[in-house]
Amino acid sequence: MSLPLLLSFIGLCVLLALTPGPDTFLVLRFSMAGPRPGIAAAAGSACGGIVWAVVVAAGVATLLEQSATAYRSLKVIGGIYLLYLGIRALLAHRKGLAEPELEQSGARVSSVRSAFAAGLLSCVFNPKVGLFYLAVLPQFLAQVNFVNALTLGAIESTIAAAEMVLLAVAAARAVTLLRRPKVRDRLEQASAAILAALGVGTVASAA
Template sequence: MSIPLLLSFLGLCVLLALTPGPDTFLVLRFSMAGPRPGIAAAAGSAFGGIVWAVVVAAGVAALLEQSATAYRSLKVIGGIYLLYLGIRALMAHRKGLADAESELAARGSRERASSIRSAFAAGLLSCIFNPKVGLFYLAVLPQFLTHVTFANTLTLGAIESSIAAIEMVLLAVAASRAVELLRKPKVRDRLEQASAGILAALGIGTVASAAA
């Protein structure tokens, strides 16, 4: 790859990283609990991007482009998963209104570790079940390669995932600090409800677009 092509690709990756998507709202959702869960969600999403890069580099993603059924199936699964995350977050919010403080104190470090694992898994699955990521790699990455090989394709995918991860980690840190500054229960509750509602809406929209 030439230097001009690499610079163009980096610029495109930065622009894409700044564009809000399901992974962005997922990171925001987990950042409400602190920077570590948000960073874990960002890392999971980035790892999912690398998984897609491997799939595309191996040529498997071409099947999604050729098979409308496979594409819709994966899209429906991803939409249902986002909807599940949103509903679960809303239910957890309602359940925790009365005893949130005592429950958080009792769970301690074990709960935080579990939250980090859950955040990473959520970011990973959200990205893997989003076929648009694979189709984006399939359509765009070859445009920036003079020779399309497994290693070159995987390298560009890793670059895009790394840039997205950096943006989402910064977002997670900023969001967690904002929450710390806005510790008023009403503000925190509204933020949690909004992020959960957005995830649920994205899930419904994804399933609806796949069924159309």
């Protein structure tokens, strides 16, 4: 790949990273509990992008493009998962336990792990990520092969992860600076509701 093409691809990735999506709201949701869970969710999403890069590089993602049933099935699963996360967060908030895992130091690790898993699964169950790689990567490659496709996928995932980590840190600091329980409660409710709405919208669009 030539340097101009690489710079063009990086610019495209930056623009896409700045566009809000399900992963963005997921990171914001976990950032309400602190920077570590938000960063973990961002890292999980980036790893999900790497998974899709491997799938596309191996040519498996072509099945999604050719099979409407496979695409819809994966999209429904992803939508249901987002809906589950949103409802779970809303129920936890209603009980006054927005992130119960943060109550104890041992459970704090569990919260970070659950945030990472949520980010990973949210990205893996989003077929649009795979189709993006499938449609865009060949435009920037003179020769499409496993190594080249995986390299560009890694670049895109790294840029997206960097943007979401910055978002997680900024959101966590903003919540800390506010130090107003009512404001934090509203932010938690809003982020959980957005996740649930995204889940419903995803399932509806698949149907």
